Amino acid sequence: MSAASPVVPSDTTGLAPSAPPEPSAAAEAKRRLSSPWASLAAIVIAILWTVPTAGLLITSFRPVGDINSSGWWKFFLDPNVTLDNYRAVFTGDDVGLSTYLVNSIVITLPAVLIPIALATMAAYAFAWMKFPGRNALFVAVFALQIVPIQVTMIPLLSLYVDPPFGLPQLAGANAPGGGFYTIWLSHAMFALPLAIFLLHNFMREIPGELVESARVDGAGHVQIFTRIMLPLMVPAIAAFGIFQFLWVWNDLLVALVFGGGSLNISPMTVRLAELSGTRDQAWHLLSAGAFVSLIIPLIVFLALQRYFVRGLLAGSVKG
Amino acid sequence: MASVTYDGATRIFPGADRPAVNKLDLEIADGEFLVLVGPSGCGKSTSLRMLAGLEEVSEGRIRIGERDITDLPPKDRDIAMVFQNYALYPHMTVAENMGFALKMAGVGKEERSTRVREAAALLDLEQYLDRKPKALSGGQRQRVAMGRAIVRQPQVFCMDEPLSNLDAKLRVSTRTQIAALQQRLGITTVYVTHDQVEAMTMGDRVAVLKDGELQQVDTPLALYDRPTNLFVAGFIGSPAMNLLAARAAEGMADIGGYRVPIDREAASRMTGAITVGVRPENWRLVSESEGGLPVKVTVVEELGADGYVYGTCDVEGTPGTVVIRTDTRGAVSKGDTVYVTTDPEHVHVFDTESGTRLSA
Numbered sequence: 311m312s313a314a315s316p317v318v319p320s321d322t323t324g325l326a327p328s329a330p331p332e333p334s335a336a337a338e339a340k341r342r343l344s345s346p347w348a349s350l351a352a353i354v355i356a357i358l359w360t361v362p363t364a365g366l367l368i369t370s371f372r373p374v375g376d377i378n379s380s381g382w383w384k385f386f387l388d389p390n391v392t393l394d395n396y397r398a399v400f401t402g403d404d405v406g407l408s409t410y411l412v413n414s415i416v417i418t419l420p421a422v423l424i425p426i427a428l429a430t431m432a433a434y435a436f437a438w439m440k441f442p443g444r445n446a447l448f449v450a451v452f453a454l455q456i457v458p459i460q461v462t463m464i465p466l467l468s469l470y471v472d473p474p475f476g477l478p479q480l481a482g483a484n485a486p487g488g489g490f491y492t493i494w495l496s497h498a499m500f501a502l503p504l505a506i507f508l509l510h511n512f513m514r515e516i517p518g519e520l521v522e523s524a525r526v527d528g529a530g531h532v533q534i535f536t537r538i539m540l541p542l543m544v545p546a547i548a549a550f551g552i553f554q555f556l557w558v559w560n561d562l563l564v565a566l567v568f569g570g571g572s573l574n575i576s577p578m579t580v581r582l583a584e585l586s587g588t589r590d591q592a593w594h595l596l597s598a599g600a601f602v603s604l605i606i607p608l609i610v611f612l613a614l615q616r617y618f619v620r621g622l623l624a625g626s627v628k629g
Numbered sequence: 630m631a632s633v634t635y636d637g638a639t640r641i642f643p644g645a646d647r648p649a650v651n652k653l654d655l656e657i658a659d660g661e662f663l664v665l666v667g668p669s670g671c672g673k674s675t676s677l678r679m680l681a682g683l684e685e686v687s688e689g690r691i692r693i694g695e696r697d698i699t700d701l702p703p704k705d706r707d708i709a710m711v712f713q714n715y716a717l718y719p720h721m722t723v724a725e726n727m728g729f730a731l732k733m734a735g736v737g738k739e740e741r742s743t744r745v746r747e748a749a750a751l752l753d754l755e756q757y758l759d760r761k762p763k764a765l766s767g768g769q770r771q772r773v774a775m776g777r778a779i780v781r782q783p784q785v786f787c788m789d790e791p792l793s794n795l796d797a798k799l800r801v802s803t804r805t806q807i808a809a810l811q812q813r814l815g816i817t818t819v820y821v822t823h824d825q826v827e828a829m830t831m832g833d834r835v836a837v838l839k840d841g842e843l844q845q846v847d848t849p850l851a852l853y854d855r856p857t858n859l860f861v862a863g864f865i866g867s868p869a870m871n872l873l874a875a876r877a878a879e880g881m882a883d884i885g886g887y888r889v890p891i892d893r894e895a896a897s898r899m900t901g902a903i904t905v906g907v908r909p910e911n912w913r914l915v916s917e918s919e920g921g922l923p924v925k926v927t928v929v930e931e932l933g934a935d936g937y938v939y940g941t942c943d944v945e946g947t948p949g950t951v952v953i954r955t956d957t958r959g960a961v962s963k964g965d966t967v968y969v970t971t972d973p974e975h976v977h978v979f980d981t982e983s984g985t986r987l988s989a
Contacts, residue, residue, distance in 0.1 A: 519716035522683050526787075527777070528704035528733035537729075541720040626762060627714035 363604070370395055370597040377593045395598035407581060407599050414559060414577035414603070416490060421497035421558045422551055428498070429505035429550075430543065434535050436506065437513040438521055448510070454503040463567050466496060470568070481570060489575045492568040497558050505550055512546035513539060517627045548617035555610050559603070578603040631696075631784040633657040633680065633817055637689030640675050640841075649675045651841040652689065657834075660815045662808065663846075664832030666822055668864070672841040673821045674789055680819060681710050681787045693784055704733070709778035710787040714794060715770050717762040717777075724749075724758040727776045748780045751810070768799050775807070779814065786811070786818040792827065804831060825865050829853070837861050859984035862906045862977055868937060868954075870906045874946035874981065877903050882978065885945035887922055889971065894989035895978035903987065906977035909937060909954040912969040914961075921968030924951050926961055938967065 342348060365382045372385055373392045399407045435441070436448050470481035470492045480491045516539065524534045540547075558564075562579040569575050582603060585596050635655040641648045650672040657663045665673040678684035680691055682703035690699045698706045709730070718726050724745050731741045749755045752772045762770055771791060778786055791807070792800045808831045811818050822828055828835045829849040836846040837860070845857040856862035862870050875882040875889070880896040882889045882905045889905060915921040924940035927950075938953040938961055953969055961967055978987040 517714070517716065519712045519714055520718065522681075522703075523710065523712060523716040523777075524718075524729070525683065525703045526681055526708065526710045527730035527781075529729075530704070533733060538718060626717050626719035627712075 366597055366601055366604075369593065370601045372594070374594045377597070395594040396602075399595055399598045399602065407578065407602065409574075410576060410578045410581040411602065411606075413575055414579075414606075417493050417497075417565065417575075417577050418555060418558045420490075420494045421501075422554045424494060424498040425501035425505045425554060426547055426551060429502055429509050430540065430547065431535070432502075432506045433509035433513050434531075434539055436510045438534070439531065451503050451506050455507065459500055459563065462499075466499075467568070470495075481568070489570055489572055492570075493565055493575070496564050496568045497554075497561070500564070501554050501557070505554070508550055509543065509546055512543060516542055519627055544617050548614045552611055552614050556607050559607050631694035631817060632659045632661075633663075633785055633819065634692040635676070635680075635689070636692065638676070638679055638686055638691050639688035640672070640679055640684055641687045648672075648687070648841050650679065650838075653843055655836060655843065655846060657817060657819065660817055662811050662818045662820065662831060662833045664820045664822060664828040664835045665838060666825055666828035666835055666864075667838035667844075669823060670840075671838040673823075673838050675841075676838070677787050677789055677819055677821045680785070681708055682706050683710075706785075707783050708785045708787055709781040709783040711774045711778050711789065711791040713790040715762075715774040715791075717770060717773055719762055722759050722761055723754060723765070723773050723776075726762065726773055727780045730777065730781050744780050744782075745776075748776045751779065752776050767795060768803070771795060771803065775810070779810075782816075784817065786816050786820075788818065788820045790822055791820075792822070793824070800827075807831065826867055829865070835865075837864060839864075855986070855988075856906075856977065857986050859904055859906075859979045859981075862979065862986075866908060868909050868952045870908050870977070871912075871951055872948060873905045873907070875903050875905045877901060882976070884922070884947065887920070887944060889976060890973045891976045891978050892973045892988055895976075895987040898987045899978055899980070902981040904979045904981045906979065907971050907975065909952040910935075911971050911975035912953040913971060914953075914955065914957070915968050915970050917968050919968065919970065921970040922947070922951075924953065924967050924969055926963055926965045926967060929961055929963060931959065940967070 368385050369377055369382045371391050371393070372382065373390050373394065376385070376388070376390055401408070432451075436444060436451075467481065471479065473479060478486065480486065480495070481489060520538060521534055524538050529537065559577075560579060561577075562583060565577050565580055569577075569580070573580075578599070582596065582599050585592060585599060633655075634657070635653045638650060638653045639648050640650040653672075653676055655663075665676055667673045675684055679686050682698070682701060686699050690697055692698065693706065693708070718729065721729065724742070727745045727748060728741045731744060736744075745758070746755070749758055752775060754769070754772055754776055757765060757769060757773075762773065765773065771794070774791065778788075788807075792803055795803060804827060820831060829852075832849060834846055835849055835852055837844040837852065839860050845852060845861045847855075852861060852865050856865060856870075859872065863872060873884050875884045877883070877899040878888070880891075882891050882899075882903060884905065891899075891905070913921075917923075922942055922944055924938075924942045926938055926940040928939040930937040930939070936955050936958065938955055940951050940953070941949065942951050951969075953967070955961060976988065979985065980987055
């Protein structure tokens with residue numbers, strides 16, 4: 311930079327013929343976010359956020375004695391690595407986390423798949439089928455999002471225990487499927503309003519001509535849904551799937567309330583809560599267990615992120 | 630192959646106070662290329678979509694051949710449609726796009742791929758069969774949309790402004806290709822456009838619509854030579870017909886004091902306020918002494934083959950701009966005043982009130 315170069319523009323008469331246009335707020339934000347200082351800040355924030363996770367990981371590999379006597383950062387001065395914590399967590403008689411890991415998976419998969427299956431179909435109907443009361447019904451579904459889960463617990467539980475219309479009992483001593491049904495159903499119910507709303511909005515974005523074209527080409531609703539809509543909805547389904555997976559995986563409340571506290575159907579979260587509650591000094595078990603429950607959502611996220619494709623609709627219609 | 634009959638077909642959109650298409654009666658012969666043309670909102674697209682089954686028919690019937698299809702779903706009508714924005718399936722390759730309808734119809738894989746190849750050859754798309762639509766240019770996408778319709782070998786093609794997204798040059802060449810293709814396949818085609826040049830060049834017959842009402846349906850030349858009312862007169866032809874307000878006066882049209890001779894048929898029927906229409910090519914340049922309309926030239930367009938003179942005329946009743954086609958090649962320039970007249974056989978006389986044609 312040349313010496314004494316003034317920061318103010320030399321021509322301040324205001325008569326410059328081609329003054330650059332005012333940048334839009336978004337463009338300005340983008341410019342600021344892509345400056346090197348912003349990058350540095352982002353890196354610092356990322357590191358700060360990752361440190362506790364790294365600490366957890368390191369702790370989980372340290373021997374019990376070390377954990378109880380010194381902080382995890384001392385690991386770098388005196389590196390002692392052991393797999394005992396993980397061994398204890400998975401195979402230890404009193405912990406047996408592997409059962410709960412399986413429980414978590416058994417709970418989460420249907421609790422993600424059921425709402426996706428129902429919500430995609432419901433969203434299609436709301437978006438592309440004409441039936442009386444469609445708008446009123448959609449508003450009702452939309453409004454259901456604001457109902458807090460806590461409000462539904464007692465009525466739902468009493469329905470599960472004492473179902474109307476002679477339906478089979480879902481909760482209680484002789485519940486089918488060991489009681490998993492109530493957890494699956496509850497998670498599915500709580501997820502549906504948001505899922506239908508999100509997927510409906512996404513589906514409305516798909517140009518109507520595609521649907522009309524498919525109708526003229528001889529496709530019925532089922533074929534339009536499976537051959538046109540589902541492939542184009544993959545990003546939305548993946549996004550919702552990840553949200554729902556994380557929500558169910560980390561859920562404690564629903565599992566505790568609707569699982570009836572029975573240990574054979576409890577997910578990891580219930581067990582981890584117990585670990586921290588009943589053995590306030592069992593840091594070695596807690597850290598290993600927490601890390602196990604953390605790694606699964608991470609794998610799911612990494613596996614599903616390739617479906618976040620932008621521009622899936624490119625080339626369909628000329629706009 | 631089949632004819633198409635609109636029999637009083639009407640479409641009233643819920644909540645609308647007038648029908649989008651009102652009692653449309655139209656007979657389209659087997660193998661005919663019929664163009665529906667009109668300004669936006671005239672109901673031409675709605676008429677087409679009623680035929681395709683994408684729009685309900687509120688009243689009346691629509692038949693393909695002898696088959697009443699009024700209440701059939703689109704898939705049972707045996708029609709193919711080309712959309713304005715092509716509506717290609719973005720997640721399928723060109724071949725899958727073209728074969729989709731056949732797949733839905735349960736045609737075997739072998740035959741499907743043969744028919745797709747045939748259609749692709751016809752449209753020069755063979756090397757693109759494995760591409761996705763997003764990797765194609767606009768013209769190629771348009772051809773895929775055409776191909777998707779051709780593969781079906783349907784009874785009727787429905788085309789909804791299929792050229793309006795192409796650039797001007799491509800539009801002209803594709804126009805001829807589509808017309809030639811239709812000729813070759815011999816499939817009854819209903820084609821919607823707002824572009825009257827497209828309508829005139831492509832259609833065996835052209836149907837002009839306005840406000841949901843059919844104005845006139847005839848061959849392009851007949852529309853041009855004998856427009857049935859003021860709207861058709863002003864809509865068909867480019868540049869548009871000059872429409873001059875006049876009064877009936879002793880067998881002549883009186884345009885602000887200038888007497889214009891008209892044909893005998895019109896002379897016997899006209900009364901009061903009339904509108905006189907003259908095509909740009911029907912003006913004759915005359916000298917001032919012969920008593921032509923004085924036109925002050927504002928713009929001269931020389932296109933080579935012909936030239937258009939645009940000017941203003943201060944005579945009461947004349948439109949803001951008078952268009953004259955000339956072959957003077959440079960003899961007239963901006964700022965000149967030219968004098969024009971015309972001949973009785975080239976004057977179209979309309980009743981101003983009702984808009985109906987009075988000339989023979």
